[in-house]
Amino acid sequence: MKDIHFICTYCHKIYSSDHVHPRCDECHEPLEVETVERGTISGGNSLNQTILERYADFSPFVHIDKQLSLGEGFTPLVASPKLSSGLGIKKIFFKNESQNPTWSFKDRGTVFGIQHAIRCGYERIGTVSSGNMAASVAAYGSKAGLRTVILVSATIPMEKLNPISMYGPMVITVDGDYGDIYFRSLDIGKQNGIYFINSDVPFRVEGSKTIAYEICEQMNFETPDYVVVPTSSGGNIRGILKGFEEFKLSGFIDRVPRMICAQASGCSPIYNAYAAKKETISRVDNPETIAHAIENPFPPSGNEVLRKLRIQNGIFVAVSDDEILHAQKKLAEDGIFGQPASAVGLAAVKQLMNRNMVKEDETVVCIITGGGLKYTAVYEKHNLPIFNCSLDNVNSFIAHHA
Ligand SMILES: *Cc1c(COP(=O)(O)O)cnc(C)c1O
Numbered sequence: 001m002k003d004i005h006f007i008c009t010y011c012h013k014i015y016s017s018d019h020v021h022p023r024c025d026e027c028h029e030p031l032e033v034e035t036v037e038r039g040t041i042s043g044g045n046s047l048n049q050t051i052l053e054r055y056a057d058f059s060p061f062v063h064i065d066k067q068l069s070l071g072e073g074f075t076p077l078v079a080s081p082k083l084s085s086g087l088g089i090k091k092i093f094f095k096n097e098s099q100n101p102t103w104s105f106k107d108r109g110t111v112f113g114i115q116h117a118i119r120c121g122y123e124r125i126g127t128v129s130s131g132n133m134a135a136s137v138a139a140y141g142s143k144a145g146l147r148t149v150i151l152v153s154a155t156i157p158m159e160k161l162n163p164i165s166m167y168g169p170m171v172i173t174v175d176g177d178y179g180d181i182y183f184r185s186l187d188i189g190k191q192n193g194i195y196f197i198n199s200d201v202p203f204r205v206e207g208s209k210t211i212a213y214e215i216c217e218q219m220n221f222e223t224p225d226y227v228v229v230p231t232s233s234g235g236n237i238r239g240i241l242k243g244f245e246e247f248k249l250s251g252f253i254d255r256v257p258r259m260i261c262a263q264a265s266g267c268s269p270i271y272n273a274y275a276a277k278k279e280t281i282s283r284v285d286n287p288e289t290i291a292h293a294i295e296n297p298f299p300p301s302g303n304e305v306l307r308k309l310r311i312q313n314g315i316f317v318a319v320s321d322d323e324i325l326h327a328q329k330k331l332a333e334d335g336i337f338g339q340p341a342s343a344v345g346l347a348a349v350k351q352l353m354n355r356n357m358v359k360e361d362e363t364v365v366c367i368i369t370g371g372g373l374k375y376t377a378v379y380e381k382h383n384l385p386i387f388n389c390s391l392d393n394v395n396s397f398i399a400h401h402a
């Protein structure tokens with residue numbers, strides 16, 4: 001490890017780099033790795049590099065174990081002239097994180113977290129997840145040969161369980177919502193020697209910084225006006241913002257984009273706190289949204305996202321399931337099939353344009369956080385037409401209808 005420290009995001013208490021508990025002893029808010037103020041991008045060939053190597057100056061590790069990588073990151077930034085003219089906005093891009101090894105951005109944080117777990121001597125890792133973090137930690141845990149314990153809420157859609165179990169971890173469904181299980185896992189980890197790579201632990205946030213670095217490189221260091229992040233625990237949006245801030249301090253970019261924290265209105269604790277002008281989030285009772293991947297009623301980094309985005313003039317928004325489904329279909333019709341949570345970004349841009357908060361001469365990047373095949377139950381909501389024809393009639397059918 002480099003000579004780095006963890007700092008409490010709220011009271012700024014300092015902790016040493018071998019500290020594993022992700023929250024402050026004093027104020028219980030999340031810890032983060034101290035900000036890198038000067039770094040460069042490693043040269044070399046990104047085709048045979050890991051994100052850890054390319055952005056080594058910005059990672060806390062001296063020694064990088066390449067064997068732990070599954071080829072995460074370096075995802076495409078796809079421009080959509082069709083959707084930008086449909087919305088009446090200058091430019092809209094999609095950072096397609098569904099092209100990661102386990103089909104979500106979670107792999108970036110997992111590869112960082114597992115480096116730290118092994119460095120600290122752990123032989124067991126775990127996570128608490130509504131699906132994607134579980135699949136990611138299970139995959140990387142198996143690759144590293146570590147015993148892996150996955151805690152999921154018993155309300156998880158069944159189709160998400162087998163793709164986690166396939167990697168060979170111990171999967172335990174637990175009665176209780178994601179918010180409860182997260183806080184319980186901190187003690188379970190301490191008592192059983194399990195390093196929990198949860199959604200907003202400091203190294204997971206470090207991994208998400210690389211999304212910002214890649215966007216900067218892909219846009220030739222001309223940053224967009226906004227970056228829209230579908231938000232649950234808040235770990236990803238914190239990491240992306242930190243990444244832009246570090247690249248600004250290092251002189252790569254002139255300005256940090258405004259962050260848009262996008263939530264589903266069926267579970268929007270961060271947006272609710274913002275709208276009510278509160279300093280801290282409150283638990284959402286009976287969360288319900290089609291965007292299961294962001295259905296966390298009590299996000300562990302919620303207060304920190306409120307603090308950070310208020311300082312940087314960010315935007316908080318909540319969109320309905322109808323808006324999400326509409327956006328999911330529009331995205332797919334432009335070639336990008338994300339899961340419902342991933343479509344929350346586009347739905348948010350549309351709403352903010354209607355409210356004149358995002359303007360027509362601006363540029364937006366939406367993070368497509370995870371792939372559409374993760375949640376196939378959504379097909380039912382889309383009324384997808386499929387035709388049937390005998391072989392003899394295909395020709396005339398096409399001639400008349402195509
Ligand atoms: C985890 C996840 C999110 C939310 O990320 P947080 O870091 O928990 O805010 C959004 N979309 C998808 C698809 C995810 O898997």
Ligand SMILES: [Zn+2]
Pocket residue numbers: 008009010011012013024025026027028029
């Ligand atoms: Zn503190």
